[in-house]
Amino acid sequence: HVGGDTGEELLVTLDKSNSSTHGLSAVATAAGAGTIGTGTSVVFLDQDSGEITHEIRMDRMGWAAVASSIDPGYLLLGNFFDGEFVKLRVDDGKIVARNTINEERSLSGIAQYPGPLASH
Numbered sequence: 001h002v003g004g005d006t007g008e009e010l011l012v013t014l015d016k017s018n019s020s021t022h023g024l025s026a027v028a029t030a031a032g033a034g035t036i037g038t039g040t041s042v043v044f045l046d047q048d049s050g051e052i053t054h055e056i057r058m059d060r061m062g063w064a065a066v067a068s069s070i071d072p073g074y075l076l077l078g079n080f081f082d083g084e085f086v087k088l089r090v091d092d093g094k095i096v097a098r099n100t101i102n103e104e105r106s107l108s109g110i111a112q113y114p115g116p117l118a119s120h
Contacts, residue, residue: 027066027075037066037077042088056093065110078110085110 027035034045040063042056058077065078069087074096078085083106087097101107 027068035066035068035075037064039064042066042075042077044090056088056090065107067110067112070112070114076110076112078107080107081105083107 034047034050036043036045039061041058042063044053044055045051046053060079060081062079062081063077064080065076065085067076069076071087073090075088075090076085077088081104083101083103085099085101085107086095088094089096
């Protein structure tokens with residue numbers, strides 16, 4: 001359980017059968033809905049109910065870092081274990097770009113610089 005400043009629960013994990021631990025990263029989308037990188041997938045939450053509206057499964061463990069892209073309709077994901085980062089199209093889950101930092105067990109956050117060379 002993770003609680004907020006006002007006492008509400010922001011995250012509740014219910015599956016006690018899985019003994020592994022994952023780092024979670026969350027970001028609000030432009031529409032106000034929540035997006036969470038779970039380590040094995042990205043889940044999208046309804047902004048009013050908090051219910052999962054859809055999920056994009058990833059190909060392996062480690063996909064915990066998530067950030068909004070400056071390009072509408074895309075997310076950035078980072079894999080902690082192998083250092084790969086990708087740009088993911090939200091509509092269909094297609095990876096449209098990928099690269100790596102070439103370091104294992106190191107990528108814990110991700111951001112996009114909207115500088116003069118970035119597309120808008």
